[in-house]
Amino acid sequence: MDALIRPATEHPVQEINTTTDTRDYLAKSRQDAERKGYADWLIVDIDAHHVETVSWPEVTSFIEDPVVRDQAKMYHSERIGAPPYGLNGDLGLRYQDVGGRIPHQSSQREKVTETDVHRDVVLTRRAMHGLGVDYMVIFPTPMLFLGMHPQTEMEVFLSRAYNRWLTEKVLPGDPGMVTLVVLPFNTPVEALKMVEEFADTPGVIGYCVTSTRYKPVHANEYMSLYRAIEETGKPIAFHAGYHWQDPSLATCNTFLGMHSLGFTWCNIVHMTNWILNGIPERFPNLKSLWVESGLSWVPFLMQRLDDQYLMRQSEAPLLKRMPSEYMADNCFYTCQPMEKSNMKALECTFEMINAKSNLLYASDWPHFDFDTPSVIYDIPFLDEQAKRNILGLNAAKLFGLNQNGPK
Numbered sequence: 001m002d003a004l005i006r007p008a009t010e011h012p013v014q015e016i017n018t019t020t021d022t023r024d025y026l027a028k029s030r031q032d033a034e035r036k037g038y039a040d041w042l043i044v045d046i047d048a049h050h051v052e053t054v055s056w057p058e059v060t061s062f063i064e065d066p067v068v069r070d071q072a073k074m075y076h077s078e079r080i081g082a083p084p085y086g087l088n089g090d091l092g093l094r095y096q097d098v099g100g101r102i103p104h105q106s107s108q109r110e111k112v113t114e115t116d117v118h119r120d121v122v123l124t125r126r127a128m129h130g131l132g133v134d135y136m137v138i139f140p141t142p143m144l145f146l147g148m149h150p151q152t153e154m155e156v157f158l159s160r161a162y163n164r165w166l167t168e169k170v171l172p173g174d175p176g177m178v179t180l181v182v183l184p185f186n187t188p189v190e191a192l193k194m195v196e197e198f199a200d201t202p203g204v205i206g207y208c209v210t211s212t213r214y215k216p217v218h219a220n221e222y223m224s225l226y227r228a229i230e231e232t233g234k235p236i237a238f239h240a241g242y243h244w245q246d247p248s249l250a251t252c253n254t255f256l257g258m259h260s261l262g263f264t265w266c267n268i269v270h271m272t273n274w275i276l277n278g279i280p281e282r283f284p285n286l287k288s289l290w291v292e293s294g295l296s297w298v299p300f301l302m303q304r305l306d307d308q309y310l311m312r313q314s315e316a317p318l319l320k321r322m323p324s325e326y327m328a329d330n331c332f333y334t335c336q337p338m339e340k341s342n343m344k345a346l347e348c349t350f351e352m353i354n355a356k357s358n359l360l361y362a363s364d365w366p367h368f369d370f371d372t373p374s375v376i377y378d379i380p381f382l383d384e385q386a387k388r389n390i391l392g393l394n395a396a397k398l399f400g401l402n403q404n405g406p407k
Helices: 027-036 052-060 066-074 119-131 142-148 152-173 188-198 220-232 255-276 297-311 323-329 343-352 384-399
Strands: 044-049 135-139 177-182 204-210 236-239 288-291 331-334
Touching (some): 027 119, 044 288, 052 066, 052 119, 052 142, 119 135, 119 177, 135 152, 142 152, 142 204, 152 188, 188 220, 236 255, 255 297, 297 323, 323 331
Parallel strands (some): 177 204, 288 331
16 A cells, blocks of 8 residues: 555656656545545546556467467557557557657556556556545456457457456456456357356456447347346446547548547447337346446437437337436436536536436546546535535446445
């Protein structure tokens, strides 16, 4: 613990690069929590990332197929822009560091001297302490684009290898580190096998679908998968992303435009199909979580679907309520990135999505636009109980986490 609470190093120039120590980077966040009085609250970070490709030789060693595993060992690369074996590259990854001005997220290379636990455990502990969170849900980074891989078998090989590596080598290092199993969603039979394999694995609190994909969420072949997830009592999360090669997004000539639209577009499409095809009616106990797509798209889609549904109800025969009611009652959302330039609009959004019960804090650490818990604490129209709910208690209820923190 002493290694986590050492004084932050003062730098004459606040330069942040791939070797910047997380404890220095987040020192002000920790001080902010203590100064404002929420340092002792339960805080659950629903969306944080590690750079799994730094450990790619370890990850690929868990590939079951000997031929694919040997190829992975022969053709290893961890450089952004030249993706590691089995991963298809995405142009946007090379733009997120703003021309090298925000490089910390692209490849975490800060010094780690501890040898008793995995390197990722050390880095995650530093982030957890700096942000002041009790639980941190760990997601991959480049692997979030697996859903667009032209070889669906690679999604199966790599997602299973990653899940086994993470649950066997990383998560046991700290009870506050948890994850949502990455499903090879393009292959429903294999996704179902993965639900069954990891249903009782310590540290697994749900299942993740990478949202950048062409496979429709309402396809009949997914119904047995949804039933199996529902029976585990754990939620399914759709983690948003972008895909600059998508024909509609390819017209955007800036990362700013693509990033603004991409992370919302994929979840808008999935949510539309999720609701209008009656998934909440068919699986009433299945909770869905919509991650890293912000919030401003939700009230838009609520109103749009309600308006169209009233004129064409025959096309959504499974619905018994308005689309917006399902989106407010059966769906959960994470706050990052929270569009807050218009507080009046944000307050309306919170009311429409039932934020006091259905909104969860997420940092998106260590990405360039990450949010500290103060993003929720500082909202003027929330009372203390609502802030406590959003920062941790809602997540504890949804995922069955200990409200007193990890043991």
